[in-house]
Amino acid sequence: MRKTMIAVATLLASVSAAAAGAETTAQMIQPLLPEITAWRRDLHQHPELSNREFRTSKIVAAELKKLGLDVRTGIAHTGVVGILKGGKPGPKLAIRADMDALPVTEEVDLPFASKVKGEYLGKQVGVMHACGHDAHTAMTLGIAEAMSKIRKDLPGEVMFIFQPAEEGAPAGEEGGAPLMVKDGVFRNFTPDAVFGMHVVSALPVGTAAVRAGGMMASSDTFRITVHGRQSHGATPWKGIDPIVTAAEIVTSAQTIVSRQLDINKDPAVVTFGIFNGGQRFNIVPDKVELQGTIRAFDPQMRKQALASLKNMAEHVAAANGATVDTEIPMPGSNPVNTNAPALTARVRASLEKALGKDHVSEAQRWTASEDFPWLALSVPAPSVYFFVGATKAGEDPATAPTNHSPRFFLDEGALPVGAEAMLQASLDYLGYVAP
Ligand SMILES: [Zn+2]
Ligand SMILES: [Zn+2]
Structure with a gap:
């Protein structure tokens, strides 16, 4: 019918x-x-x-x-x-x-x-x-x-x-x-x-x-976990501060696009959207989690930005006596x-x-x-x-x-x-x- x-x-x-x-x-x-x-x-x-x-x-x-x-x-x-x-x-x-x-x-x-x-x-x-x-x-x-x-x-x-x-x-x-x-x-x-x-x-x-x-x-999501050592906020020298370290990583990462990529070729973006750490005003926490996204149009610039972010995170952490776990990129990237x-x-x-x-x-x-x-x-x-x-x-x-x-x-x-x-x-x- x-x-x-x-x-x-x-x-x-x-x-x-x-x-x-x-x-x-x-x-x-x-x-x-x-x-x-x-x-x-x-x-x-x-x-x-x-x-x-x-x-x-x-x-x-x-x-x-x-x-x-x-x-x-x-x-x-x-x-x-x-x-x-x-x-x-x-x-x-x-x-x-x-x-x-x-x-x-x-x-x-x-x-x-x-x-x-x-x-x-x-x-x-x-x-x-x-x-x-x-x-x-x-x-x-x-x-x-x-x-x-x-x-x-x-x-x-x-x-x-x-x-x-x-x-x-x-x-x-x-x-x-x-x-x-x-x-x-x-x-x-x-x-x-x-x-x-x-x-x-x-x-x-x-x-x-x-x-x-x-x-x-293209989009690549990333996660950087900064591991420090917990201490009382009044005696930070007894620990390793992951908040200061993470803040330095975020600041340093601003130079990836502005100082390292050839922007004559194509635009690119590095953005942090998550900065999580700490429970109380006078305790230095153990760790901080950062998440963000990298956008690019040129495959070489994309690769360079991803590698550079990992390099910066590791070296800024090392300079502060901290360590990082990185997932750069996380699953779910788009071309x-x-x-x-x-x-x-x-x-x-x-x-x-x-x-x-x-x-x-x-x-x-x-x-x-x-x-x-x-x-x-x-x-x-x-x-x-x-x-x-x-x-x-x-x-x-x-x-x-x-x-x-x-x-x-x-x-x-x-x-x-x-x-x-x-x-x-x-x-x-x-x-x-x-x-
Ligand atoms: Zn949408
Ligand atoms: Zn849509």
């Missing part, structure tokens, strides 16, 4: 497409917009933390099955993929959307604002789609639906990847793109290219941006998100076709990171990733609340923009010609 309905629907869709002639991607997405918006609002109201995207993945799998795609679930815990086989021979394309939300308490006044609570690092926290992955999931479902309507005339095959845990798996768990690779996401489907996109507050709604080469930085130059030129032309030349710009490098590159690197295949503006008209994108802020606000005008841009890039890549 369902099969008959799908067949009838497909027939009707292809008849209407033929009647309309060469439909633009805008015309293909427009009728789906109420549905895409409804998905986005539903997901926004029911956000789920990394590796806990149970409800989201159920919805995604059900929608993809409705479209007649070949669906696999349970990849990397809650990951879902759907394969759409076109009616004509052609290349294989993978399109990736991420599904997870963040431990952030929503402060945006929306009728569908999240009131969800979850557990993060042992604490009860608010949960919010503060990075816009709700939009990515909804837009990508819409793209799957638009493509399923033209599957008869579609060259090649498309794998729609709905990925969990882009923001990082909970402590002690694996997750995200690397686990999808490990779980064999591409075991029976070798893509010729991988596409991804991200909504960003840094661009106004209605626009997209892309660049060839390094687009987002540079690199756009393949030739393919990027093609995608940029597609974005301009869909959105208009004035609405597509050269993206600035961004020192944020992504686990997206693991997918293409595992093949290896070229990949392209682009940004979609999310900040409402009249607001300055430079000062709008950024992704991850409790006040991150996605203008829903970004939904058709991202969906049309990705659809256009995909159809052009596959070599689709409207009948």
